[in-house]
Amino acid sequence: MSMSMLRKILSNIATLIFPRRCIACGEYVAEQMHGICIHCRYDIPLTNYWLTQDNPVRERFAGIVPIVEGSAFFFYSGHSLWRSLVHRFKYGGRWHIARTMGRWYGSELRSSGRYDDVDVIVPIPLHPVKMLKRGYNQSAYLAEGMAEAMGLSVERGAIYRRRNNPSQARRHTAERWQNIEGLFGVRHPERLKAKHILLVDDVLTTGATMTEAIRSILDAVPECRISVATLAVTRRITPIR
Template identity: 50%
Template sequence: MSILNELLRDVVSLFFPARCAVCGEPLSAGERCVCTLCRATAPLTGYWREADNPVVRKCWGLLPVVQASGFLFFVHGSGWRQLIHGFKYRGSWRTAREMGEWYGRYLRESGLYDDVECVVPLPLHPFKRCRRGYNQSEYIAEGIAHQLGVPVDRRSVFRRRNTASQARKSHRERAGNVEGAFAVRHPERLAGRHVLLVDDVMTTGSTLLSCAGEILRAVPDCRISLAALAVSRRELGVKP
């Protein structure tokens, strides 16, 4: 039966080859989600190995974080933008999981995240989750948590208000849009723990900081770090 399954997979891959989520070229044997060339040329930030980096500095004066980093720079008009839009809007949740694994390997190797005890994905409002069918941040969080060897907590933090899209809003409008949007349901699960809060894209940081701030208000003895799969050069003040 296994031989037949392998034969069927080979036939399917011959006529419908898996393609790179960035460039669209067929993936070679052993490649997953993103081809070797795109991985080698990815716009990685390197921030996961720096205790002092632009994402951490974005939090200064706003939130006491242990660590904070982004994995990729969000490049408009690039294949990486298409990859992110794929799992945000086109159902490619496996891509989100694979990207989380990739990011998680680097977080683990850096040594800066060794004492993280659980990973919390930024929650979606139930209405938006139902419409999309899943929360992409949960899949990114799963990949990261697997690499760090810690659990994912999907239940302790929830979104109490269905906020409008942050796109095309000013900094002030973004902050106001997510004010009071998050709440903690089970503070005892996070008490005294080092929590890694994960989101897909960080632009101004309003959403991540709002959620992290609510966690710290509800659980004062919690330590919190932030991880975003993609970050904006412009918002971080980083030159290309």
């Protein structure tokens, strides 16, 4: 018997003894891929935005800040399973979900061939106070999973948050923009010099936070290129101008 066959048999036995739960629906399943059962893989409202440059995420930044590629993995809507999945890794302590979803998203980005010349992944940082409260930055775990699947490294400390701004979700559009100016600082511009950076965040709503992060990086490191990838995106495009 070959080693790979033995390994497969042992892993099947392990699945029988310790069945795994699907990270989306929570059902015990024998067969899963990226931690997600076959039903949920069929059910997830994927955007497929990473397959084309001409998509609503990239368009959201057009004329405001220059980006190379822009994408989101799935639609964030209503009271869906997928919305609650994001809530669980964002507020519920389940950071490993972010990493697992990151691996899946990263493998799709990789197969698209559109992200081949990305050099480094940078997660949108949390303010240290929020980081202490939550214990982790969900976007950093998402970035780690993506990096693993894409064969890239994560530059965690390159940018930082200057202020601990309250959630953008509860603000009006104009307020959001006033609140966000100068929000990010770049700590290690030399680490990003001449690189193609993939900026990663969990949910894209207005794009205001992401736009400010891009502006700060381009100000500090003019000779870099930036692409954007978020795990989820709201279905309705909120105008940011």
